[in-house]
Amino acid sequence: MEAKHSERSHAKLSASSSARWLACPPSALLNAKVADTASDFAREGTCAHELAEYKVNKLLGHNVRDPTENLDFFDSEMSECTDSYVQYIAEETAKYHQPVVMVEQRLDFSSYVPDGFGTGDCIIVADETLTVIDFKYGKNVLVSAENNSQMMLYALGALELFDILYDITEIKMVIFQPRMENVSEYTISVSDLLEWAEHILKPTAQLAAEGKGEFQVGEHCRFCKVKATCRKRAEYNLMLAQYDFAMPAELEDTEIEAILEKADKLTSWVNDIKDYALSQALAGKQWT
Ligand code: SF4
Incomplete structure (x- = not known):
């Protein structure tokens, strides 16, 4: 059974923190020593994800239980945002002939990042395109899909699963951020993704896992626990x-x-x- 969003374990070199540890590798081990404290914003996001997951599963015809009555946070905005997310997925899947759609798929990218894994909100595989969609409920920081390392790590994990079955040549990465009216889409070829993974991601992740590399100050410090x-x-x-x-x-x-x-x-x-x-x-x- 899929773990509840709030119960998921986080990898030391997580995809969601990859922008930070790729820029500042020694930050990974320093952050791993600091316990996570779930803010109300984070808990609200978790609830929105649970609702979104339910609605997408329902769209796909799966037999799932409505989690609404057990959510700690729920309001009409959350209902509308998750509806629009499902609508987007319905439109994306309608573009293809017999697409395979995976919801809350565990993705393993440990070939490139030590112990690296994460969960993709929605993966669509069809023809030569792999689409990775991430639902973001935040409303303070606009997130772009362009060269987004979190999405690129998810894409690598999804490729591990599907590359053998499909002749995938391109990856479409989507950030769906309804509270900022932001749907950011970016397409990268599989060859460019793999080149980045081999030459930049892999060596940097190794440094990060060992607590080595140079400290680097930048925008990414905003999300650093130290x-x-x-x-x-x-x-x-x-x-x-x-x-x-x-x-x-x-x-x-x-x-x-x-x-x-x-x-x-x-x-x-x-x-x-x-x-x-x-x-x-x-x-x-x-x-x-
Ligand atoms: S605050 Fe910035 S420079 Fe310092 S460890 Fe964190 S990410 Fe690196």
């Missing part, structure tokens, strides 16, 4: 904060513009440190 205490990020932000105040005594407009450019990153870093310090204080830590 972002508040990361020394590399602190060094980077303190460097940003340095400014050579040139003569004359008052700043020129261009200098103010340069500072403003850095201000968002600095503010976000300082807020992360404050949040961390507060959570530690609430847990009994006394800052002096």
Whole structure:
């Protein structure tokens, strides 16, 4: 029986965190040491996924039980969003002759990533195309399918399953993010995907699994569990904060513009440190 969404285990080198560990390999082991804390947003997303899974299974004619009454979160928005997701899948499958559709399929990409596995929300195999669809219920960060490493890992896992049975030449990756009115589609050839997997993914995943590689600061830090205490990020932000105040005594407009450019990153870093310090204080830590 398929595990409930909330009970799923997560790989150390998970697909969903791959953008981070591909950019900053040593972050993988550091993050693995920090326990997951499920926020209300995450729990809401889990409920939306359970409802979406049910509706797609129903579309496919499977005999499934409606989970709605047991969901911790449910409202009309969730109902509409999952309806539109099912509608999209119905339209996609209608494009093909006798497509194979898999829902919540466990995908193993451990040929490239040590112990790598994940769950694809919906996989459609038809003719020469493998379509990988990911339902995202978040409404804060717009997610693009273009060169999306999470989707590329799922695609590799799906290829392992279906490549022997089908003559797949291209992968269509889809992010379906209804609360941001975002349906992002991106197609990559199987040969390009495999080249990336062999030459970039595999060696970087090996470094990440061993806690090696270079720390690298970037947008991906936003989703890092050690972002508040990361020394590399602190060094980077303190460097940003340095400014050579040139003569004359008052700043020129261009200098103010340069500072403003850095201000968002600095503010976000300082807020992360404050949040961390507060959570530690609430847990009994006394800052002096
Ligand atoms: S905060 Fe950024 S630089 Fe530091 S470990 Fe995390 S991802 Fe790497």
